[in-house]
Amino acid sequence: MAIRPGGLDGRVILYLHGFTSGPQSRKAQALGARMRERGLHEFFLSPQLPASPREAMALATRLIADHGVGTVVGSSLGGYYATYLAETFDLKAALINPAVVAHLSLKDFVGPQRWLYSGDSFEFTLDHIEQLRAIEVPVLSKPQRFWLLAEEGDETLDYRHAVARYAGARQTVLPGGDHSFTRWDDYLDPVIDFAGLK
Numbered sequence: 001m002a003i004r005p006g007g008l009d010g011r012v013i014l015y016l017h018g019f020t021s022g023p024q025s026r027k028a029q030a031l032g033a034r035m036r037e038r039g040l041h042e043f044f045l046s047p048q049l050p051a052s053p054r055e056a057m058a059l060a061t062r063l064i065a066d067h068g069v070g071t072v073v074g075s076s077l078g079g080y081y082a083t084y085l086a087e088t089f090d091l092k093a094a095l096i097n098p099a100v101v102a103h104l105s106l107k108d109f110v111g112p113q114r115w116l117y118s119g120d121s122f123e124f125t126l127d128h129i130e131q132l133r134a135i136e137v138p139v140l141s142k143p144q145r146f147w148l149l150a151e152e153g154d155e156t157l158d159y160r161h162a163v164a165r166y167a168g169a170r171q172t173v174l175p176g177g178d179h180s181f182t183r184w185d186d187y188l189d190p191v192i193d194f195a196g197l198k
Contacts, residue, residue, distance in 0.1 A: 010068050010069070010070030011043050011068060011070055011195070011196060011197055012043045012044070012045060012067045012068050012069045012070060012071075013031070013035070013043060013044050013045070013069070013070075013071045013072075013073055013191075013192070013195050013197070014045045014046075014047075014060065014063055014064065014067075014069045014071070014072045014073070014085075015027075015028050015031060015032075015044070015045065015046040015072075015073045015074070015078070016049060016056075016060065016072060016073070016074040016075070016077075016078030016079075016081045016082055017046070017048075017049060017075060017077075017078050018075045018076030018077045018078050018079075018099075019076060019077040019099075019106060019109070020113055020114065020115055020116050021075070021076075021078075021115075021116050021117070022048050022049075022115060022116060022117045022118065023046040023047060023048055024117040025075070025116075025117075026180070026184070027075055027096065027180075027181065027184050028046045030184060030185055030188060031044070031046075031073065031188055031191065031192075032044050032046060034188040034189065034192065035192060035197075038192065038197075040192065040197055043195075043197060045063055045067060045069070047059060047060075047063065049078075049081075051113070051122040051123070051124060051128065052128060052131065053081070053128055053131040053132050053135065054131045056081060057081065057084065057085070057135060060072075060081065060085055061085075061089075064085065064089055064091070069089075069091065070091060070092060070195060070196065071091060071092040071093065071094065071194065071195035071196070072085050072086055072091050072092070072093045072094075073093070073094045073095075073096070073191060074093065074094075074095055074096065074098060075096040075097065075098075075181070076096070076097055076098065076099050076156070076157070076179065077099050077102055077106070078096075078098075079093075079095035079096060079097070079098020079099060080098055080099040080100070080102040080132070080135075081135075082094075082095055082098070083095065083098065083137045083140075083146070084135040084136075084137055086145055086146065087137050087140065087141060090142075090145075091145065092145050092146075092147075092194065092195060092196075093145060093146050093147070094146075094147045094149060094191050094194055094195075095146065095147065095148050095149065095162070095166070096149045096150075096181045096184070097149070097150050097151060097154050097156075097157060097159070097162070097179055097180075097181050098148070098150075098157075098162055098166075099157060100157070100161040100162050100165045101136065101161070102132045102136075103129050103130070103132035103133040103136065105157060106124070106128075106129065106132065107129060109124055110124055110125060110126055110128075110129065111123070111124060112124075140165075140166065140168065140169065143166065143167065143168030143169040144168070144169065144170075145169075146166055146169035146170065147169065147170040147171075147172070147191075147194055148162055148163070148166040148169055148170070148171045148172065148173070149172045149181060149187060150162050150163065150171070150172070150173050150174070150181075151173075151174050151175075151176060151177025151178060151179075151181055151182065151183070152173065152174065152175050152176065152177065153175070153176045153177040153178050154177065154178060154179045155178055155179055156179040157179065159173060172187070
């Protein structure tokens with residue numbers, strides 16, 4: 001399924017945050033700030049995603065169609081989403097400690113949850129788990145579109161699962177660190193360059 005990009009011609013970066021996170025996250029803010037410093041602020045989108053994966057993908061699809069998104073950057077659950085979107089719309093994707101099988105890794109979180117930055121509560125349901133299962137991408141059709149950024153010290157997700165899933169893709173796997181990807185600031189410019197922005 002192809003979407004014709006809007007006026008910015010496939011140059012926009014869409015940043016997708018992780019589970020219970022938001023556009024206020026350190027990684028989203030750092031990337032947005034670096035793009036502003038480089039005069040690229042109009043090429044950056046970082047929405048608050050709905051709790052429902054189906055609604056989150058509907059929102060992302062609208063943004064891709066309306067704003068000329070060419071690259072999706074996703075952290076954790078956002079990496080799972082970014083994989084689906086890149087496969088569906090033929091986009092580039094940079095994945096930061098991505099959830100590889102989100103419908104399995106998030107099963108233990110079914111129940112009441114709270115958004116980290118707003119403090120608002122939401123219910124994460126078994127139906128949400130099924131929505132995640134429905135968008136799983138077990139095999140990449142064009143691994144060269146993807147860049148995996150992972151730290152071996154990730155305490156939440158086993159980085160080896162991501163290394164296996166994204167075989168054939170560009171991979172940066174660093175020793176130490178944690179699930180937040182502690183060396184993100186070192187990769188702001190490389191990610192912007194990966195998106196084809198100058």
